[in-house]
Amino acid sequence: MPLKPLSPSIFRPQGGVDQRVLTEHKALVEAIDRRRILRGALSLGALKVSGTDPIAVLADVNTTTDNGLNATSPTQTIARHQILSGDINGTVNAGVTVNGFGLNVSTPRATITSSGAT
Numbered sequence: 001m002p003l004k005p006l007s008p009s010i011f012r013p014q015g016g017v018d019q020r021v022l023t024e025h026k027a028l029v030e031a032i033d034r035r036r037i038l039r040g041a042l043s044l045g046a047l048k049v050s051g052t053d054p055i056a057v058l059a060d061v062n063t064t065t066d067n068g069l070n071a072t073s074p075t076q077t078i079a080r081h082q083i084l085s086g087d088i089n090g091t092v093n094a095g096v097t098v099n100g101f102g103l104n105v106s107t108p109r110a111t112i113t114s115s116g117a118t
Contacts, residue, residue: 003050003051003056003089004051006050006060009046009061009076045059045063045064046061046076046077047059047063047065047070047079047098048060048076049070049073049074049075049076049077049082050074051073052086053086053087054087054088054089055086055087055088055089055107056089057082057089057091057105058090058091059091059093059096060093060096061096062096063078063097063098063099063100064078064099064100065078065079065080065098065099066079066080066100066101067081067101070083070084071083071085080100080101080103081106082104082107083106084106087107087110088109088110089110090103090105090110090112090114091112091114092112092114
């Protein structure tokens with residue numbers, strides 16, 4: 001059964017993220033980040049969860065997860081724990097990083113493909 005194509009994130013700005021704020025305040029950002037505390041903290045990404053059985057969990061942009069849990073499909077989430085009732089096909093695309101609390105799936109059967117970093 002083919003998966004429904006995912007729609008673009010409703011949370012992303014149409015023209016992309018305005019980088020002028022970082023350019024204008026580069027010295028301040030560098031001073032704050034001198035101990036690398038901001039690494040990964042500026043992510044606008046989310047895991048995309050869709051389908052019923054199998055359920056697709058996709059990381060197609062860099063995502064910083066929290067220690068929360070998600071039991072809903074379809075949704076977009078930053079929760080580390082994906083506790084879903086169907087089989088899960090998880091994918092982390094090439095060049096994509098899932099950091100923060102990482103990714104944990106709980107289901108009767110899961111298939112995870114990671115070309116990125118988790």
